[in-house]
Amino acid sequence: MDDYAIGVLTNIGLISFLALSAYLLLITGEMSFGQQAFFGVGAYAGGMLTAMYGWSLPLAALCAMALGALAQFLVGLPTLRLRGLYFAMATLAAAEMARILFELFHFQRQLEGEPVGPDGSQGFRGIRWVFEHGVEPLEYLGMVYALLALALVAFLLVERSRLGATLRGVGEDAELAASLGVNVTRVKLGVAAAAGALAALGGVLYAHHNTYIEPRNFDIMLGVHSLAYALIGGLGTALGPLLGVVLDIGALEGSRVFQGYRMIVFGGLVALLLIWRPRGLLDERAVQWLRRRFS
Amino acid sequence: MAKAALLLILSVLPGLALAQAPKADLACKATGTDFVFDCTIRLSRGGKPLEGAQVTVGADMPSMPMAHNVKPVKAQAAHAPGEYRAKLDLEMLGVWAVKLRLAGPVRDQLILHYEFDSKGATPAKR
Numbered sequence: 001m002d003d004y005a006i007g008v009l010t011n012i013g014l015i016s017f018l019a020l021s022a023y024l025l026l027i028t029g030e031m032s033f034g035q036q037a038f039f040g041v042g043a044y045a046g047g048m049l050t051a052m053y054g055w056s057l058p059l060a061a062l063c064a065m066a067l068g069a070l071a072q073f074l075v076g077l078p079t080l081r082l083r084g085l086y087f088a089m090a091t092l093a094a095a096e097m098a099r100i101l102f103e104l105f106h107f108q109r110q111l112e113g114e115p116v117g118p119d120g121s122q123g124f125r126g127i128r129w130v131f132e133h134g135v136e137p138l139e140y141l142g143m144v145y146a147l148l149a150l151a152l153v154a155f156l157l158v159e160r161s162r163l164g165a166t167l168r169g170v171g172e173d174a175e176l177a178a179s180l181g182v183n184v185t186r187v188k189l190g191v192a193a194a195a196g197a198l199a200a201l202g203g204v205l206y207a208h209h210n211t212y213i214e215p216r217n218f219d220i221m222l223g224v225h226s227l228a229y230a231l232i233g234g235l236g237t238a239l240g241p242l243l244g245v246v247l248d249i250g251a252l253e254g255s256r257v258f259q260g261y262r263m264i265v266f267g268g269l270v271a272l273l274l275i276w277r278p279r280g281l282l283d284e285r286a287v288q289w290l291r292r293r294f295s
Numbered sequence: 296m297a298k299a300a301l302l303l304i305l306s307v308l309p310g311l312a313l314a315q316a317p318k319a320d321l322a323c324k325a326t327g328t329d330f331v332f333d334c335t336i337r338l339s340r341g342g343k344p345l346e347g348a349q350v351t352v353g354a355d356m357p358s359m360p361m362a363h364n365v366k367p368v369k370a371q372a373a374h375a376p377g378e379y380r381a382k383l384d385l386e387m388l389g390v391w392a393v394k395l396r397l398a399g400p401v402r403d404q405l406i407l408h409y410e411f412d413s414k415g416a417t418p419a420k421r
Contacts, residue, residue: 003351003396004367011361112315126316131403206361212392212406216357225359249361256366263363 006137010209012249013144017202018222019229019241020151021195026230028191029171030080033223034091035199037075037098038068040218042200043207044102044118047127050208052109052117057129061204068200069193076192080185095223102215123214127207144205151198155238167191232273234282243282315341317348319395319405323383323416330386332411336370336379336395344377349398352381354391357408367396388412390419 001009018039025032042064049060079090108117118124130140158164169177170187178184207213225248233244248266255265277283282290323334334352338345353367363386370381385391388411395405408419 007353007367015361114316125406128316128403134402210360210394210406211404214357217360219358221359252363 001138003137006141008249008253010137010141010144012245013141013148014202014206014209015226015229015249016148016242016245017151017198017205018226019233019245020155020238021199021202022226023230023235023238023241024155024191024195024198026227026235027171028167028188029174030188030191031084031088031227032091032195033088033220033227034075034093034095034098035195035226036218036220036222037095038072038196038199039203039206039222039226040098040102040213040215041071041196042068042203043213043217044105044124044203045200046204047124047207047213048107048117050129051124051127052111057133057204057208060129061201064200064204065197068203069197072196072199073189073193075196076189080188080192092220092223095218095220099215099218102218121215123212124207125212127211127213130208131211140209144209147201147205151201152238152242159238228270231280232270234277234280234286236279236282236284236287240280240282244280247281317345317397317401317403317405319407321393321407321409321416323409323411325414326382330384330388330411332383332385332416334370334381334383334393334416335373336381338377338379338395338397340401344375345397345401346372346376347400348379350379350381351396351398352383353394353396354383354385355394357390357392360392365391367394385411 018035021035021038022032025035042061045064045067046057046060049055049063050057055063075091075094079087079094082090102118103121105118106120108115108119110116114126116126135143158167166177166182166187169180170182170184174184177187206217229244229248230241231244232247233242234240251266251269252263273281317338317340319336319338321334321336323332325331326333336350336352338348338350350370351367352370354365355361356363365383365385368381368383370379372378373380383393390408390410393407393409395407397403397405409416410419
């Protein structure tokens with residue numbers, strides 16, 4: 001496999017964490033435009049721990065996931081009181097606040113005579129754990145997909161469990177779920193924390209793949225795309241967002257012939273798809289049909 | 296996959312492993328074809344030119360780093376020590392994060408921010 005193919009596949013894997021994070025909130029009925037903030041929290045926290053303090057990547061990733069979970073839990077406390085469009089706007093505002101905080105965040109250490117660490121809008125260079133530990137691109141790709149497979153298995157197990165039914169019940173009618181004894185606030189805060197952890201894991205892996213991050217990496221474009229993956233791929237199963245990522249990156253890579261116009265072509269394709277299938281390709285009806293067909 | 300999982304498990308112990316990082320600068324000239332630039336990359340390490348490296352050059356739009364990018368190309372060694380040349384075919388003018396992936400005597404990745412205009416490229420002011 002050449003470097004280009006490995007790079008594209010790694011990007012698909014990395015962005016899938018963000019797509020799954022947005023999907024998790026979508027199935028409980030919340031549309032978040034702010035998952036990029038927690039991706040950023042993970043990227044900064046993980047990058048700082050490995051580049052500035054010499055932590056290993058796995059430990060840094062665990063710590064960053066905990067921080068991402070805490071951050072989204074704290075954002076969820078006030079914002080999950082809101083509904084629909086108001087929640088979406090609140091998450092967008094929170095994500096923009098986070099991005100501006102990254103712009104203002106200067107925290108560096110001198111290591112071997114070089115400043116290392118976040119330098120506001122100049123970004124954060126030198127997140128070189130992968131290179132310093134001799135991890136080859138193909139091995140890193142394997143690490144990303146091993147973790148993604150773990151996340152996906154967890155999703156599929158949850159979706160087949162009572163908890164999965166509860167999450168979908170909350171998403172379809174929160175008041176009805178509450179009348180059946182479900183503590184909706186607790187469920188939504190738990191889901192928010194899990195979504196934050198998942199986004200943060202993607203962020204840590206992204207920072208170490210790229211070796212450099214900056215506040216602009218975590219702006220609204222990334223948030224819109226993360227939602228689009230779930231909406232394109234479908235809300236019927238956790239495989240939907242992954243299908244969305246593959247189609248998104250695949251369509252972007254495949255439309256290079258359109259050069260600078262390819263984002264316009266791509267946007268048009270997404271609009272057409274959402275008119276044709278408003279809940280995505282793998283929506284609940286398609287998943288039911290597939291289950292009947294293959295069971 | 297098994298090797299990746301093993302690496303993940305074995306690398307749990309913390310440890311600071313800072314090697315001397317290579318440095319790079321870039322000079323690009325417009326070719327006359329829209330958005331295509333001839334670029335010269337100068338690589339050094341510890342103040343000395345870095346020779347014999349395999350350099351792959353890509354570029355990302357900072358606001359959509361994993362999706363809005365250009366296909367990486369391999370740079371060719373130029374006559375001067377530590378110098379490499381590559382043709383970059385960008386999709387539009389503006390600020391790009393040029394990504395230099397190094398292999399050979401040193402494995403690393405360097406990111407340089409440059410603003411591309413109709414004449415060439417200058418380091419981006421941010």
